[in-house]
Amino acid sequence: MPTETFEFQVEARQLLQMMIHSIYSNKDVFLRELISNASDALDKLRIESLRDDSLDADVSDLHVEIEPDREARTLTVRDNGIGMSREEVVELIGTIAKSGTAELLSRLREAKDESTAEGLIGQFGVGFYSSFMVADEVTLVTRKAGESEGTRWSSTGEGGYTVETVEDAPQGTAVILRLKPEDAEDQLFDYTSPWKIREIVKRYSDFITWPVRMAPEAPAAEAAEDAEAAAPEGEEGEEPAASAPPEPETLNSMKALWARSRDEVSDEEYHELYKHISHDWTDPLETIQLRAEGTFEYQSLLFLPARAPHDLFSQANRRGVQLYVKRVFIMDDCEALVPEYLRFVKGVVDAQDLSLNVSREILQQDRQIQLMRRRLVKKVLSTVKEMMTKREENYATFWREFGRVVKEGLLNDPDNKDAILKICSFASTRDKERLVTLAQYVERMKEGQKHIYYMTGESRTAIENSPHLEAFEAKGLEVLILTDPVDEVWVGAVPEFEGKELRSIAQGEAELDGEEEEGEEAKAEKERRREEFAELLTWLGERLSDEVKEVRLTSRLTVSPACVVTDAGDVTPALQNLYRAMGQELPESKRILELNPEHALVTALRKAHAADPAEPALGETAELLYGSALLAEGSQLADPARFAKLLNERLERGL
Numbered sequence: 001m002p003t004e005t006f007e008f009q010v011e012a013r014q015l016l017q018m019m020i021h022s023i024y025s026n027k028d029v030f031l032r033e034l035i036s037n038a039s040d041a042l043d044k045l046r047i048e049s050l051r052d053d054s055l056d057a058d059v060s061d062l063h064v065e066i067e068p069d070r071e072a073r074t075l076t077v078r079d080n081g082i083g084m085s086r087e088e089v090v091e092l093i094g095t096i097a098k099s100g101t102a103e104l105l106s107r108l109r110e111a112k113d114e115s116t117a118e119g120l121i122g123q124f125g126v127g128f129y130s131s132f133m134v135a136d137e138v139t140l141v142t143r144k145a146g147e148s149e150g151t152r153w154s155s156t157g158e159g160g161y162t163v164e165t166v167e168d169a170p171q172g173t174a175v176i177l178r179l180k181p182e183d184a185e186d187q188l189f190d191y192t193s194p195w196k197i198r199e200i201v202k203r204y205s206d207f208i209t210w211p212v213r214m215a216p217e218a219p220a221a222e223a224a225e226d227a228e229a230a231a232p233e234g235e236e237g238e239e240p241a242a243s244a245p246p247e248p249e250t251l252n253s254m255k256a257l258w259a260r261s262r263d264e265v266s267d268e269e270y271h272e273l274y275k276h277i278s279h280d281w282t283d284p285l286e287t288i289q290l291r292a293e294g295t296f297e298y299q300s301l302l303f304l305p306a307r308a309p310h311d312l313f314s315q316a317n318r319r320g321v322q323l324y325v326k327r328v329f330i331m332d333d334c335e336a337l338v339p340e341y342l343r344f345v346k347g348v349v350d351a352q353d354l355s356l357n358v359s360r361e362i363l364q365q366d367r368q369i370q371l372m373r374r375r376l377v378k379k380v381l382s383t384v385k386e387m388m389t390k391r392e393e394n395y396a397t398f399w400r401e402f403g404r405v406v407k408e409g410l411l412n413d414p415d416n417k418d419a420i421l422k423i424c425s426f427a428s429t430r431d432k433e434r435l436v437t438l439a440q441y442v443e444r445m446k447e448g449q450k451h452i453y454y455m456t457g458e459s460r461t462a463i464e465n466s467p468h469l470e471a472f473e474a475k476g477l478e479v480l481i482l483t484d485p486v487d488e489v490w491v492g493a494v495p496e497f498e499g500k501e502l503r504s505i506a507q508g509e510a511e512l513d514g515e516e517e518e519g520e521e522a523k524a525e526k527e528r529r530r531e532e533f534a535e536l537l538t539w540l541g542e543r544l545s546d547e548v549k550e551v552r553l554t555s556r557l558t559v560s561p562a563c564v565v566t567d568a569g570d571v572t573p574a575l576q577n578l579y580r581a582m583g584q585e586l587p588e589s590k591r592i593l594e595l596n597p598e599h600a601l602v603t604a605l606r607k608a609h610a611a612d613p614a615e616p617a618l619g620e621t622a623e624l625l626y627g628s629a630l631l632a633e634g635s636q637l638a639d640p641a642r643f644a645k646l647l648n649e650r651l652e653r654g655l
């Protein structure tokens with residue numbers, strides 16, 4: 001096939017521009033990204049060769065090789081891993097197939113300072129493109145294992161790239177960087193310097209499980225470099241290597257961090273492992289170590305990220321917990337090890353007694369894996385619990401980023417429901433700034449209060465303005481404000497917390513705690529009212545029978561004349577919408593209109609109805625009353641035009 005020229009996809013071009021114009025100050029990380037890709041390619045080849053006996057590939061000495069060339073000012077990072085086909089090169093390297101890229105890019109452009117920009121880039125993980133921070137031309141030569149022809153890709157990062165077929169490419173991938181001139185002020189170092197390369201690999205890639213080797217330089221240059229590096233300390237330089245044939249040097253220790261005890265490993269080393277696994281450029285919030293000895297031995301290192309990825313709610317692009325067997329990488333995103341609601345947890349689990357050939361299906365059924373998963377979940381939950389008291393700020397960050405996801409566990413993991421409830425915190429009517437845990441809520445409950453009150457809704461403002469809250473506010477009863485979509489769902493699965501029933505203030509009869517103890521007098525008064533309003537309520541029920549199933553009096557209102565509530569056990573409109581968005585239709589159920597018998601509008605309506613039940617304007621008032629109750633809670637009207645017409649007529653008459 002002849003040389004073809006391609007344009008970069010728009011997003012790729014924008015991202016490249018940012019790389020070329022150095023949006024990220026720490027440029028050393030390009031090497032980490034290339035080594036990380038190379039290590040992934042080696043993992044993939046090893047697994048492929050285990051699965052497919054007929055694969056024509058040499059897996060005898062899998063490694064990464066770094067080749068600096070001072071004269072030519074190039075740096076090559078080579079691996080003998082899985083490689084890429086021509087189509088894959090175009091697909092994987094020329095485009096950015098990730099969702100949310102466009103949004104991220106526009107936020108990046110708006111980012112005011114460098115650290116915000118770096119943070120944003122971290123969410124994305126620019127991978128291969130980071131090469132353009134240090135190189136003005138990048139060439140990639142690759143041959144996919146099992147294929148005979150190779151591919152050369154080349155680009156200066158501006159505009160487009162070329163792709164051509166090459167005959168003699170070795171299996172795997174070589175990335176050749178033509179380095180930009182050194183510019184220490186811009187943190188652009190001499191990346192052909194073996195000393196610099198050693199430092200970067202040690203810092204960022206020491207734990208990589210494949211050897212990362214550096215090809216020896218011309219002896220004179222290397223000796224001079226060593227002398228230069230050692231000189232300031234006044235130490236003696238290394239023996240000049242002129243006499244012996246130069247051997248490649250392995251730069252990384254390849255030590256599995258999870259197998260080492262915590263006091264031997266620095267936080268920085270843990271963080272680099274996290275970055276390698278997660279492709280996140282930000283340090284994690286927590287590092288969790290776990291080991292089991294005995295019949296089923298395993299070691300695990302888990303991380304809680306400091307930030308939710310942009311695709312937390314999409315199925316694509318997940319990189320969760322990796323499974324290793326006896327230090328050998330087996331698979332990414334091992335879903336058998338962590339439940340869906342902890343999908344943001346990253347890390348490594350290394351098991352001793354599994355087959356290297358183990359498949360996802362087998363893992364799902366394996367009893368030992370189930371046990372391991374149970375322990376991992378408990379450990380993550382208990383770590384978060386500990387953060388709540390010992391590292392409050394970390395907990396706050398964690399909850400802000402992942403709370404919405406964790407709450408899915410209340411539905412999906414009944415065994416751990418209590419433990420999950422204990423690490424939840426919620427907004428509440430009591431304090432705008434601080435969240436409250438259920439334990440804290442219970443602790444500060446008013447005397448006589450038996451229930452944990454909550455209201456679900458779209459936003460804090462909508463809930464605060466909703467009529468349902470009025471009497472609770474007036475009585476000083478705290479109400480939890482639940483605004484995540486998942487809140488609509490889990491509340492149905494959690495009847496109580498530590499013996500206290502959870503109760504929606506917008507569903508079922510209003511029963512404000514403290515009221516049950518009311519005296520005989522109040523009860524008699526209620527009864528009298530019921531009788532007084534009986535006719536009006538029956539008439540309204542009939543007049544609005546298409547919309548509501550019942551009209552009744554309530555004590556939950558102090559300011560508004562009316563509100564609409566969902567019957568206990570019925571589906572709320574918000575839940576209905578949620579299911580509809582997922583393509584599921586739940587049966588419609590009518591709601592209940594509640595009236596405030598103290599309100600002037602309601603008492604006047606009663607009198608007007610008693611005086612002349614046939615008066616036509618009464619029906620319109622009923623419609624307006626119901627419509628405004630819907631508007632007050634933020635709901636949509638079935639026929640807004642009719643509502644506006646009736647209202648305007650009234651306004652006109654009133655003038």
Ligand SMILES: Nc1ncnc2c1ncn2[C@@H]1O[C@H](COP(=O)(O)OP(=O)(O)OP(=O)(O)O)[C@@H](O)[C@H]1O
Pocket residue numbers: 033037038041079081082083084092093124125126127128129172173279
């Ligand atoms: N050395 C390599 N060998 C084989 N395939 C590679 C190599 N380098 C990159 N690729 C392929 O190109 C894809 C894109 O690489 P890139 O570094 O841009 O992103 P990534 O590693 O997938 O993710 P991230 O952007 O989070 O780092 C990789 O997912 C991989 O499929």
